[in-house]
Amino acid sequence: ETGVTQSPTHLIKTRGQQVTLRCSSQSGHNTVSWYQQALGQGPQFIFQYYREEENGRGNFPPRFSGLQFPNYSSELNVNALELDDSALYLCASSPFGASHSPYNEQFFGPGTRLTVL
Amino acid sequence: SQQGEEDPQALSIQEGENATMNCSYKTSINNLQWYRQNSGRGLVHLILIRSNEREKHSGRLRVTLDTSKKSSSLLITASRAADTASYFCATAPISSGSARQLTFGSGTQLTVLP
Numbered sequence: 005e006t007g008v009t010q011s012p013t014h015l016i017k018t019r020g021q022q023v024t025l026r027c028s029s030q031s032g033h034n035t036v037s038w039y040q041q042a043l044g045q046g047p048q049f050i051f052q053y054y055r056e057e058e059n060g061r062g063n064f065p066p067r068f069s070g071l072q073f074p075n076y077s078s079e080l081n082v083n084a085l086e087l088d089d090s091a092l093y094l095c096a097s098s099p100f101g102a103s104h105s106p107y108n109e110q111f112f113g114p115g116t117r118l119t120v121l
Numbered sequence: 122s123q124q125g126e127e128d129p130q131a132l133s134i135q136e137g138e139n140a141t142m143n144c145s146y147k148t149s150i151n152n153l154q155w156y157r158q159n160s161g162r163g164l165v166h167l168i169l170i171r172s173n174e175r176e177k178h179s180g181r182l183r184v185t186l187d188t189s190k191k192s193s194s195l196l197i198t199a200s201r202a203a204d205t206a207s208y209f210c211a212t213a214p215i216s217s218g219s220a221r222q223l224t225f226g227s228g229t230q231l232t233v234l235p
Contacts, residue, residue: 039225046225046226047225094164112164
C-alpha cells in the first residue's frame with residue numbers, strides 16, 4: 005500500500021455527463037499527477053499539480069481539468085464524457101522541492117475504473 | 122502517445138526460470154523506471170536507473186540501461202507465481218522545460234506458471 009487513496013473505486017456514467025474523481029496524496033507529498041490507462045495499454049499522462057497549480061499537461065483536451073487543494077489532495081474533472089473516456093484513472097503523488105527531483109518515483113493509488121455507456 | 126515500447130508483449134515461463142523484458146524509448150531521458158501492475162490495480166514502483174548508470178540491482182531484479190541504444194532491460198531471476206503481473210517501463214524527460222511527466226510503454230504481461 006502506498007498511502008495514496010482514490011475515490012470512487014468504480015463509476016458508471018453515460019455519454020455527455022460530467023464526472024469528478026478524487027485523490028488523496030501520500031503524507032508529505034506535494035505533487036499529484038493524473039494518468040489515464042485504457043484497457044491493455046500503459047498509463048498516459050493527463051496533468052500534474054504542484055502547490056495548487058498545473059505543472060505540466062499531456063495531450064488531453066480542455067474538458068479534462070483538475071484542482072489541487074491546500075492539503076495537496078486533488079480532483080480530476082471530465083466534462084462531456086465520451087465512450088473513449090472509459091478507462092482506469094490513476095493518481096500518483098510524489099515529493100517535489102529543492103531537495104527532490106520531480107522525476108523520482110511516483111506512488112500510485114489503486115485507481116478509479118470509469119465506464120462510459 | 123507511448124514513448125517506450127516493451128518487448129515481448131506477453132511472456133509465459135515456469136516458476137524458477139528467469140524472465141527478461143526489454144524496453145525501447147525515443148528521446149533523451151533523466152531516468153528510466155520500471156513499474157509492476159497486478160490486474161486492473163495501481164502501479165508499484167520497482168526500480169529507478171539514472172541516465173548515467175548502466176546497471177542496477179534490487180533483490181531479484183536487475184536492470185540495465187543503454188542510452189546509446191535508447192533501451193533498457195529488466196531481469197527477474199528465480200521467478201515465482203506471485204510475479205505474475207504487467208510490467209511497464211517509464212521514462213522521465215531530461216529537459217526541465219518539458220511537462221514533468223512519466224511516459225509509459227505499453228507493458229509486458231508476465232505469467233509465471235507454478
